[in-house]
Amino acid sequence: MANHVFGPVPSRRLGRSLGVNVVPLKYCNFNCIYCQLGRTRHVINNLRMFYPPEDIIKELEIATRTRNYDYLTFIGDGEPTLYAGLGKLIQWARNNQDKPLAILTNGAKLIDEGIRTWLSELDVVKVSTDAGNEKTFRLINRPHREITFDRFVEGIERFREVFSGQIWTEIMLVQGVNDNEDEIERIGDALSRYRPDRVYMMVPTRPPAESWVKPPTSDVLMNLARVLSRYVNSSRIFIIDYIERGEFHIDRDDPVNSLLSILKIQPMTIDQIMDVIKRNNLDMSILDEIRNSTKEVVFNGIKYLVYSGV
Ligand code: SF4
Incomplete structure (x- = not known):
């Protein structure tokens, strides 16, 4: 069973993204109110060797040879820079496959020089900047x-000084909080302090x-995008207010675990899951099996299955 490498899944920013999940649910140094993984169960800020890197590399060796993807993306069921084996995986990926490398991080660990060194090997580092004070x-x-x-922004600023790749930042807007x-x-x-390539x-x-x-x-x-364009050139600002479209790749020999490894990272709509089942000519009973490990949540009038860790 593939535990760590999943997809490729359609990403609104990275095309077909082959994901590498390096952190168990849910270890993070943030506990964002909007997090799609639920509340943070373990708020930590020190690195941990959650898994032996060799186990993840074994999965990567197969997936990078057999799957068609645009980006190899490091991610977690929490914050991926808290994984002590991340540097080793990045080195392996740099030396053993030729697709661009990305990470989806909140950016808070960039204040540590060691993390800046690891991440400087990547092509895209996506951070978050949801607040201004x-x-x-x-x-x-x-x-x-x-x-x-202040230290959070300083970390990204210092990284900008040494990083030749792209820094993308995400601003998650929540009604009544930062909108x-x-x-x-x-x-x-x-943002003027660290000059992201995209927002x-x-x-x-x-x-x-x-x-x-x-x-x-x-x-x-739309109004906030206009305000932000006083600070960032508007050609660098992208508005994303829709759910991903596109195909999710699953392993047909192990469809349930394959779908669950995607659901661990992101809730999927029931329509998205049905689409995967139909496209792969799988039995609809798979949906029932998926339901055993997920719960149904309605958000904005749309039904989602959210991984419940059962
Ligand atoms: S940083 Fe990411 S994983 Fe951590 S709580 Fe925020 S949204 Fe969730």
């Missing part, structure tokens, strides 16, 4: 107590950790 940072990201807003002009101006100031303005499209989290309206979103 300490107060909103604590409200929306609820970081580990060791992490302050106002003042906050976007403060975020714009923070994705996102809204929660999957069930969030806190049920009261709502996306802003599209009018508000």
Whole structure:
């Protein structure tokens, strides 16, 4: 059974993304109110060797030879830079396959020089900047107590100085929390410090950790994009307020575990799962098996299956 390498899955930013999940549910140094993985069960800020890197490399050896993908993407059921074996995996990927390498991180560990060295081998480092000051940072990201807003931005700024690849940042906008002009101006100031190559303005499209989290309206979103364009060239700003479209790759010999390894990372709509089943000519009873390890959640009028860890 493939435990760590999944997909490729369609990504709104990375095309067909072959994912490498390096952190178990849910170890993170943030506890974001909008997190699609639910509340953080283990708020930690020190690195751990969650798995032997050799086990993940074994999976990578097969997947990178047999699957068609655009990016190899490091990710976690939490924060991937908390995995002590990450540097070894990045080195392996750099030397043994030729597709670009990306990581989806919140960016808080970039304050550590060792993490900056590891991540400088990548092509794309996607960080998050959802707040422009300490107060909103604590409200929306609820970081580990060791992490302050200033040190967070300083880490990304220092990384910018040594990194020749692309830094993309994501701003997740939550109604009533950070969807106002003042906050976007403060975020714009923070972005001016580390000059991201792209900025994705996102809204929660999957069930969030806190049920009261709502996306802003599209009018508000468009206005905030205009405000942000005073700080970042508008050709670098992308608005993403839709669910991914495209094909999810699964292993037909092990469809249930294959789908569950995707669901561990992101809730899927029931339509997306049905589509995978139909395209692969699989039996619809698979949906029942998937339901045993997931729960159904309705968000924004759409039904999702969310991994429940059973
Ligand atoms: S959204 Fe990312 S950074 Fe935030 S709590 Fe979830 S896994 Fe951690």
